[in-house]
Amino acid sequence: MKTNELREAYLKYFESKNCVRRPSDVLVPQDDPTVLFTPAGMNQFKNQFLGIGPLDYTRATTCQKCLRTGDIGNVGVTAYHHTFFEMLGNFSFGDYFKREAIHWAWEFLTDSNWLGLKPERLTVTVYLDDEEAAGIWHKEVGLPLDRITREDERENFWPAEAPSQGPDGVCGPCSEIYYHPPGGGKEVEIWNLVFTQFNRVGDPPDNLRPLPKKNIDTGMGLERTAAVLQGVESNYEIDILRPLCENVGEILETPYQFDGKAGRAIRRITDHARACTFAIHEGVSPGSKEESYIIRLLLRRAFLEGYLLGQKQPFVYQVVPAIVDMMAQPYPELKKTLANVQDTIRAEEENFLGTIERGLGKFEKLVEVAKSSNRKSLPGKEVFDLHQTDGFILDLTSSLAADQGLSIDMEGFRAAETKHKTDSGKGISWGVMAAGPLDELQKSQGETKFLAYEGVTSEAVVVGLIQNGETVESVSHVDLPVDVILNQSPFYAESGGQVGDVGVLRSERGEIEILDTQKHAGLIVHRGRLTSGEVHLNDSVTAEVDAVKRAGIRRAHSATHLLHHALHQVLGDHATQRGSKVEDDHLRFDFSHGAAVSPDELLKIEDIVNERISEGVPVSTNFMDLKDAKKLGAMALFGEKYPDRVRVVQMGDFSRELCGGTHLDNTGQVGLCRIESEENVAAGVRRIVASTGKKAIQRIRNQEGLLKEVATQLKTPQFQELPRKVSQLQDELKTLKQQLDQYTKASVAGSVDDMLKNAEQVGEARVICETLQGVDRETLREYADQLRKQSGSVAILLGADIDGKVALLAAVSKDLVKKGVKAGDCIREAAKVVGGGGGGRPDLAEAGGKDTTKIADALERGKAVYSEMIAKGAS
Numbered sequence: 001m002k003t004n005e006l007r008e009a010y011l012k013y014f015e016s017k018n019c020v021r022r023p024s025d026v027l028v029p030q031d032d033p034t035v036l037f038t039p040a041g042m043n044q045f046k047n048q049f050l051g052i053g054p055l056d057y058t059r060a061t062t063c064q065k066c067l068r069t070g071d072i073g074n075v076g077v078t079a080y081h082h083t084f085f086e087m088l089g090n091f092s093f094g095d096y097f098k099r100e101a102i103h104w105a106w107e108f109l110t111d112s113n114w115l116g117l118k119p120e121r122l123t124v125t126v127y128l129d130d131e132e133a134a135g136i137w138h139k140e141v142g143l144p145l146d147r148i149t150r151e152d153e154r155e156n157f158w159p160a161e162a163p164s165q166g167p168d169g170v171c172g173p174c175s176e177i178y179y180h181p182p183g184g185g186k187e188v189e190i191w192n193l194v195f196t197q198f199n200r201v202g203d204p205p206d207n208l209r210p211l212p213k214k215n216i217d218t219g220m221g222l223e224r225t226a227a228v229l230q231g232v233e234s235n236y237e238i239d240i241l242r243p244l245c246e247n248v249g250e251i252l253e254t255p256y257q258f259d260g261k262a263g264r265a266i267r268r269i270t271d272h273a274r275a276c277t278f279a280i281h282e283g284v285s286p287g288s289k290e291e292s293y294i295i296r297l298l299l300r301r302a303f304l305e306g307y308l309l310g311q312k313q314p315f316v317y318q319v320v321p322a323i324v325d326m327m328a329q330p331y332p333e334l335k336k337t338l339a340n341v342q343d344t345i346r347a348e349e350e351n352f353l354g355t356i357e358r359g360l361g362k363f364e365k366l367v368e369v370a371k372s373s374n375r376k377s378l379p380g381k382e383v384f385d386l387h388q389t390d391g392f393i394l395d396l397t398s399s400l401a402a403d404q405g406l407s408i409d410m411e412g413f414r415a416a417e418t419k420h421k422t423d424s425g426k427g428i429s430w431g432v433m434a435a436g437p438l439d440e441l442q443k444s445q446g447e448t449k450f451l452a453y454e455g456v457t458s459e460a461v462v463v464g465l466i467q468n469g470e471t472v473e474s475v476s477h478v479d480l481p482v483d484v485i486l487n488q489s490p491f492y493a494e495s496g497g498q499v500g501d502v503g504v505l506r507s508e509r510g511e512i513e514i515l516d517t518q519k520h521a522g523l524i525v526h527r528g529r530l531t532s533g534e535v536h537l538n539d540s541v542t543a544e545v546d547a548v549k550r551a552g553i554r555r556a557h558s559a560t561h562l563l564h565h566a567l568h569q570v571l572g573d574h575a576t577q578r579g580s581k582v583e584d585d586h587l588r589f590d591f592s593h594g595a596a597v598s599p600d601e602l603l604k605i606e607d608i609v610n611e612r613i614s615e616g617v618p619v620s621t622n623f624m625d626l627k628d629a630k631k632l633g634a635m636a637l638f639g640e641k642y643p644d645r646v647r648v649v650q651m652g653d654f655s656r657e658l659c660g661g662t663h664l665d666n667t668g669q670v671g672l673c674r675i676e677s678e679e680n681v682a683a684g685v686r687r688i689v690a691s692t693g694k695k696a697i698q699r700i701r702n703q704e705g706l707l708k709e710v711a712t713q714l715k716t717p718q719f720q721e722l723p724r725k726v727s728q729l730q731d732e733l734k735t736l737k738q739q740l741d742q743y744t745k746a747s748v749a750g751s752v753d754d755m756l757k758n759a760e761q762v763g764e765a766r767v768i769c770e771t772l773q774g775v776d777r778e779t780l781r782e783y784a785d786q787l788r789k790q791s792g793s794v795a796i797l798l799g800a801d802i803d804g805k806v807a808l809l810a811a812v813s814k815d816l817v818k819k820g821v822k823a824g825d826c827i828r829e830a831a832k833v834v835g836g837g838g839g840g841r842p843d844l845a846e847a848g849g850k851d852t853t854k855i856a857d858a859l860e861r862g863k864a865v866y867s868e869m870i871a872k873g874a875s
Helices: 003-015 041-050 098-110 131-141 222-229 242-252 263-281 290-308 316-326 332-372 380-390 394-403 410-424 437-445 547-570 599-615 626-632 693-713 719-758 777-790 814-818 823-833 852-874
Strands: 059-067 084-093 122-127 148-151 169-179 188-200 208-221 457-467 481-486 503-506 510-520 523-533 540-545 577-583 586-592 619-625 645-651 655-658 673-682 685-692 760-762 765-772 794-802 805-812 837-840 844-849
Touching (some): 003 098, 041 059, 084 222, 131 169, 208 222, 242 263, 263 332, 290 316, 290 332, 316 332, 332 380, 437 481, 547 645, 619 626, 673 693, 794 852, 805 852
Parallel strands (some): 122 148
Antiparallel strands (some): 457 481, 481 523, 503 510, 577 586, 586 685, 805 844
């Protein structure tokens, strides 16, 4: 059975059991702070499991895109580990439970109408105390007792060790299904049935409280089960992964063989390239924080694997078309961003090429120190820094170290890695399903009725007050932060790039200023501070949104849709939205594009936006089913999660987008849109910042005021004369600079002669260490160049006080560099004396420092270092 056939068969089977087929959630969940990437199928159903919000269905089935990096070191090494994979799942929210989950899993796996696996090839595990599950497997399914293994809470409970170790929250025992291949091959876990039936509260004993509604969360690995059905020993040999491995081998000109020398590296490249293709498709660009850092790490690991195989040019981006083709049946949307994904990966590879040499320099220094100290291994802490800071994967460093006859201090490396994980906090995890005060409020009070489309004021009742993370009955302390939950609200909670509304809540007893509005599941959370009196639970209030700011937000939000349309007109359909921030008459719009937008293109974009504004076309909003909206051609954002019922915002006949934000009734109400800037924000992602309405007009006035001021300063009353006047001043400045350069060179020449006369002779070389007055860094370099030109063997260290800070420059003639005299070593020691640091090439290095009173001491230290190196080189 092919992998695509398996995916469809699973979903159809559980649809036959009245499970609602749901689409895969996004790979990067926007509303779940506990995870960076979606790690399992259950994540999109957290609210259903917790009983929060309306329950539209009680049974579901999915094929979920997942990304985990917890076992990243095993990727490509073992048969089954991946970073990106697909998880088949079926779920019950207070509906069916253990009996159905177990019987259905067995039927799907063994019935000839479905997978038809031989029952004797399957064994199961259950939790030690789970007599119910064990009884179903033995007495009802008919599994012999010797094929049912009981495991402890570490192996067969979710979360692992929850009963004794925690955390508090929803939890339950598991039952895992294993397949045993013919011929004595290694068993493989293909299915995990999780029975979430408890709420853990506190430490044992008696800390597992039965849930009023018990749930089912099961997961079957798509790739693992495909490997079983296709009779191969590794996931990487199945029909959707083996061709990708072969494609990578062709690109590297290293034919792929599973047991070949390059097999592990090619599998790792394949896995990481697939993970990055899906993540970048959803808008995650390589970067230095959170999910962006994970993608950068995966790309660098993939690139370095190729680097070790002799590939010294970008190549990972070439793998993307094959990945898109192979995954096109379940995920056809990948085709729409192929070019952007390739451009992003290639840019990151080219950027990393520039850092490899720096990393190699740090590595060589570690080797030098280890050998001079007669150590046989490189320190683990520094090796981890190479891994973390410079992207040198451990395998690369180990290979390079082995060439030098050295090993790695793995204990130190693991300690540094553990410390980093602890310090960095948030990571890839399953998350904990524990309800907080807001969740409890939603359970008891229901969702906030949303009135933002209807106006900016409404009457409401306070149904929740939260201070310092706890629910309270009233607030009476002025200025203390408070979260207010109402039964209904005209406030728009921040989402879709649009900032939350501000305003005021007024009751007969007091007043709360609302400074921000956020969303928590189905609740609108009004965040503010008490400004007068007091407010109690169940008080009636008048909720008033700041109408002026709401109007500015509406102008800016409608302008983003016009901007998106204009970008497609000028740059092409690939320029899709990658993020936005919509504020009061101000907007920030990120979009896919591989190069800077030219000034002419920016003018065309701005012209199209303002043309659409001047046309004054109607803006309409309609609610419809998601499938109907897509048929209509409404633009959906990749990586955005949409409900079954969506809101379509249409402007004339040129713009249709899925959007929940507040908008104008007519494009003419935007008034004016001015682009302020365009810049790069990540690989393959550009950003336009613009203003609308009042702020756009104010920007024009500010620019005119600035022109007037410049004209006054230049004594040029007519604006049209400013370019000529500036050009005239530039010519004058150029002439003066040339004259100054001539003077400086003459001055330097005279000083250089004096320095050479006073130079200290060390062996066959001259050592010049001098303090210079009234110079800049460029002049320091001029001195160094002249000294090396007019002398033979020379080692130079120059110091100066520039704007109250120490500037040091070291330079060494080429013949001394060959003898081991390095400018970088000298300046490193000298900089320590003045409380600074720096570095550079062996022949030229610069440094800075804080303590200008110790420049002379730094020069003395530098002179001593030079003398030691020259003496050592001579011997």
